[in-house]
Amino acid sequence: MTGAGSSAAAPIYRSWAGEYRKESGVSLAYESVGSSAGLKKIRAGETGFGASDVAPPASELARDGLALFPIAITGIAPVVHLPRGVENPVRLSGDVLARIFLGEVTRWNAQEIVQLNPGTALPDLAIKVVVRSDGSGTTYNFTDYLAKVNANWKERYGVKTSVAWPAGFVAVKGSEGVVKSVQETLGAIGYVDYGYVRDNKLHPVHMKNAAGDFMAPSIDAFRAAMNNSEWVSRGEFTATLTDKPGAGVWPITMGTFVVVPLVSARPEQTQAALQFFVWALMNGDALVQKNNFVRLPDRVQAMAFKVMTSVRDKSGHPFSLSLMRVSSSSN
Numbered sequence: 001m002t003g004a005g006s007s008a009a010a011p012i013y014r015s016w017a018g019e020y021r022k023e024s025g026v027s028l029a030y031e032s033v034g035s036s037a038g039l040k041k042i043r044a045g046e047t048g049f050g051a052s053d054v055a056p057p058a059s060e061l062a063r064d065g066l067a068l069f070p071i072a073i074t075g076i077a078p079v080v081h082l083p084r085g086v087e088n089p090v091r092l093s094g095d096v097l098a099r100i101f102l103g104e105v106t107r108w109n110a111q112e113i114v115q116l117n118p119g120t121a122l123p124d125l126a127i128k129v130v131v132r133s134d135g136s137g138t139t140y141n142f143t144d145y146l147a148k149v150n151a152n153w154k155e156r157y158g159v160k161t162s163v164a165w166p167a168g169f170v171a172v173k174g175s176e177g178v179v180k181s182v183q184e185t186l187g188a189i190g191y192v193d194y195g196y197v198r199d200n201k202l203h204p205v206h207m208k209n210a211a212g213d214f215m216a217p218s219i220d221a222f223r224a225a226m227n228n229s230e231w232v233s234r235g236e237f238t239a240t241l242t243d244k245p246g247a248g249v250w251p252i253t254m255g256t257f258v259v260v261p262l263v264s265a266r267p268e269q270t271q272a273a274l275q276f277f278v279w280a281l282m283n284g285d286a287l288v289q290k291n292n293f294v295r296l297p298d299r300v301q302a303m304a305f306k307v308m309t310s311v312r313d314k315s316g317h318p319f320s321l322s323l324m325r326v327s328s329s330s331n
Helices: 010-024 035-043 059-064 092-101 111-116 137-149 152-154 174-184 194-200 219-227 269-280 285-291 298-309
Strands: 004-006 029-032 049-052 064-081 130-131 171-173 190-194 207-208 252-261
Touching: 004 035, 010 029, 010 194, 010 269, 010 285, 035 137, 035 252, 049 269, 059 064, 064 137, 064 174, 064 219, 064 269, 064 298, 092 111, 092 130, 092 137, 092 152, 092 207, 130 137, 130 174, 130 252, 137 152, 137 190, 137 252, 137 269, 171 174, 174 190, 174 194, 174 252, 174 285, 190 194, 219 252, 269 298
Parallel strands: 004 029, 004 049, 130 171, 130 190
Antiparallel strands: 049 252, 064 190, 064 252
16 A cells, blocks of 8 residues: 655654554555645555645546545644753744744844743844745645734745745755754754654744634644634534634644545555545544544544545445454554
8 A cells, every 4th residue: 555745644644554554464655755746646646645734625626536535633833943041942923933934033032032932041043944845735734824924924925835935944855854954953943743843852832822822732732723613613624724713722733634536547556545544533542642643523534434435446336445443452
């Protein structure tokens, strides 16, 4: 079984794959190439499924003969590498974060940052901005947030999977590249999926949310954002989850998705992929929370199953999918 795409979701696919192989004997070869490349590969029939942190519009899916369903919710965390003397987590507002990524705020002791961090000794140190060079769903959701909180960002860049970043920024490929560059660069700030924060012991920024509270990224904060969204209220899973209202919300939350052919020319690959995701969704919290993601609301999970059952082979036959569960010995 093969898959390709989102580097943000790579940790959960790889972890799931290890558990799934114990149950089924089927292995997953997953390429962490970014959401844009994953969508390109599934359109070209080069992989069993594409993984994206961006939900393409329905018109585009129909044009390309693709089916989309969500698999989990996570969050994007700005992460920093500052001298050891900075003991408190750095606090930022959405507006100041946007100004940093616009190249307008360039030093860690800039007045805009100092005002948000009373009592923290911020260094007189240049901010080294680390960004994605490849087409990325993480970048799409990150810029979606910045466009909501900063008018200049919205006008200059808007919401994109790939950005023509200001000169002097450090542009690297993949979430793994961002992690490595931030770890190696004193004064760095970058953005990665929360799973990479935990796995690599990175230092996340505490962000001011729409309710005015400074929050650390966490599973509970991602769930709070989801609970205040159209995902729960209307079962609509294509809306972004950034800058949601309410207490306890992490402001840069996002969903992650799977794309498969609606009519499969490679039925064995599609069957294997669909069976893998049925198994993953059936195991819910046990596997999702273990990997720092949030499981889908029941209403959205039911819609994901419905999409999977709509996929057909070239003869028009649906795929037979069994409801496997993880055995107690492997939990």
